[in-house]
Amino acid sequence: MKPFLRVQALRLRNSWKFMLLAAVLSTAGAALCQKYDLLRMSDAELGAYDQGLTFFTRGHPRSKDVVIVGIDDKTLQGIRDNETYVRNYGVYPYSRNLWARIFEHLVDEGARAIVFDGVMDERGTDESNDLALAQVLEERGIPLTLGFSITAGQPALPRVEPVNRLPHPPAPPPAPVPTPDVRPAVAEGADFVEAVPTGGVAGDDFAELEAPPPLKPEEVARALAFPVHHPGLSLPSLEQNPGDMGSRLMRHPVPPLPDLVRSAPGFGLVVLEEDEDGRLRRTRFAYSDGANTYATLSLAAAADILGAGHVELTPGRLKLGSRELPINPDGSAELDFGGSWKERFEALSVYAVLEDWARRQEHETKGTPYVPVIPEGTFRGKVVLVGGLAVGTGDVKATPFQSDSPGLVKHAVMLEALLSGGFITQAPFWASLLLTFLVALFSVALITLAREPLLELAWPLLLFFGFFLVTGLFLEHGRVHLLSAMPIYAGEIASLSAVAFNHVFANRERERLRQAFNRFLDKTLVDQLVEQQKLPSLEGETREITAFFSDIRGFSSFSERFKDDPKALVALLNRYLTRVSSVLMAHGACLDKYIGDAVVCLFGAPLDMPDHAVRACHAALAVRAEVDALRAELQKEGLPDVYTRIGLNSAEMFVGNFGSEHLLDYTAIGDGMNLASRLEGANKAYGTVIMIGPRTYEMARGHIEARELDRVKVAGKEEAVTVYELLARAGELPAARRATVERYHQALALYRETRFDEAARVLEEALAADPEDGPSRALLARCRRYALNPPSLPFDGVASLEK
Incomplete structure (x- = not known):
């Protein structure tokens, strides 16, 4: 479900009782006004009826009778x-x-x-x-x-027994006599x-x-x-x-x-x-x-013309000879x-x-x-x-x-x-009452769910001036007069109730939460977080999330080019960070921090996201595409390259506000964050752009195309983990690229069996078809080294990452 729809679903869940009560009370109030002509409802009804009649029923053909x-x-x-x-x-x-x-x-x-x-x-x-x-x-x-x-x-x-004296056919005119x-x-x-x-x-x-x-x-x-x-x-x-x-x-x-x-x-x-x-x-x-x-x-x-000896009037029906016409129940x-x-x-x-x-x-x-x-x-x-x-x-x-x-x-x-025609008849009161309730319910739901100040002002005006269009359609197509003023009154009352609810009872907690998270999250996600009415613990909690790290390759050399013009460096860096951050927030990320050129963000906190790993992977691919577009722009402008590497890792981490009494920051800590940072740096060794951890791959594998790169040990850890290169969304990997990945997997299996020469030949074939494939080039170098200097046995095929 899209974030906007999720927000509306949460608002509906939290407010449906109020909306239903407001609609019922508004309908009851409008019905009382209709019955006792309160608030000049009869005048309003006549005015709305006239507007609908003149706007929609004009243009009947000229009478033939x-x-x-x-x-x-x-x-x-x-x-x-x-x-x-x-x-x-x-x-x-x-x-x-x-x-x-x-x-x-x-x-x-x-x-x-x-x-x-x-x-x-x-x-x-x-x-x-x-x-x-x-x-x-x-x-x-x-x-x-x-x-x-x-x-x-x-x-x-006196009382008589009436009889309709039907006219006889007119007699012909007498013959004229000249009178000179x-x-x-x-x-x-x-x-x-x-x-x-x-x-x-x-x-x-x-x-x-x-x-x-x-x-x-x-x-x-x-x-x-x-x-x-x-x-x-x-x-x-x-x-x-x-x-x-x-x-x-x-x-x-x-x-x-x-x-x-x-x-x-x-x-x-x-x-x-x-x-x-x-x-x-x-x-x-x-x-x-x-x-x-x-x-x-x-x-x-008409009775004489149609030859009717009498007229029959019953509630809702007029019978005139062989002709029957619908009328109102009161005749x-x-x-x-x-x-x-x-x-x-x-x-x-x-x-x-x-x-x-x-x-x-x-x-x-x-x-x-x-x-x-x-x-x-x-x-x-x-x-x-x-x-x-x-x-x-x-x-x-x-x-x-x-x-x-x-x-x-x-x-x-x-x-x-x-x-030869017919009359306009009054709709049953229950139909007008049902329409009144639906208008009231729609009005209160619209304003309660949308919560837009402009709509709160515009909707009551639009309802007052435009509702005759609805009744006009019934007049035009069904010759039925639905009461217009009663739904308008009910809609106005319901709208005012919704405005009061929004501004008096609901805004306090929302604004507090918005202020806390507006700078971290996209506005739609903040709204969704607000509507959950289950506030995240700012003091800290443990939950599984996906951490995102990105960094610009060679930023130190990059910044040296601007040592005489630091403002230009700041402008370029702001341009880069804005583009990357916009993509991340659009995918539901919570921005954690900027560390120079590095971007750190979280998926799955503070907003619960069961699909946080999938979102993170899709966001990383979107960032790669956005950076590629930015690189092309910068190249045309003669500015330095911003080649970016990304690391993703999913794990249980401790999230909340951390810092001192002077400065607090919403972030996450734990080994999972460290591994995400290490994976970002490990891209350099493999010539890759996006590297993801094992838990991320496990959770997102049905939605992505990825290849297993290696089993590695990060600094400070004895346990080896399998790492993957994120290539594309599911089903979007080109055939040539897929062939390269298959050769790589074949060579990796041979490498782990210490069949280094065979693995090297497969990798050479892969590079012949795809010379730019970094992982194949990195593994080929390792196979050639081990072919000359075999490793000690038993061989586990695990690589060590120092950073």
């Missing part, structure tokens, strides 16, 4: 500037005969259904216009769904003549229509109530809280005009469904006043706007429809060329939503995408979802 026809500024200005239109329809709000013409023309152009986002519950100044609209609706069978409102001062309607005596009125700004046709409706054409008899309350209730089956679900009430009065008032439907109640096929409830901040985000589908159930305008229209749903309303829906002006109607009437009555204002097929097979678009209509609402959207955008989005 819904077209908007709106009272825009062009309509208000166009009708106001045309005397004929003003005379026939007045100024906004227009007389009902205008809508008779608009609805009739839309049906003639192939509209599948018409939804009117407005109410008609007050009689106009000319009741004949109201009757004219009712007559057109009845005679032509206009598939209209008309809105109705509710108020607290309205009498309650009609005096045309030229529309200002238009290139056609508007005339009142015999088959149309104008204000004066219905002056003699008789008003129908008054409606009974049961008739109104049967027209407005809608069959909504809601097993297992309580419908929202039409109660209204009047503010500071404390009591709640029940609101009841305001009936449309009696003649419209009888003639319009469908009615839907128009009710404000804004959130507390005034934005439209979600909807309910049906309401109850305690006696009857009432479908919202969009739902009632609500979030609106999938998919972008700004102008991007989602084709919108035309009421004025354009009126002009198109006038041109068609002129063409049919006078036979003049017909140049349509609106392209043919625009309304064919579409649901046409009619309502206010201009600010002057007073129907402006805010959505997550726009602060000044027309109110009818809600109905457009709902119709699109009910007919």
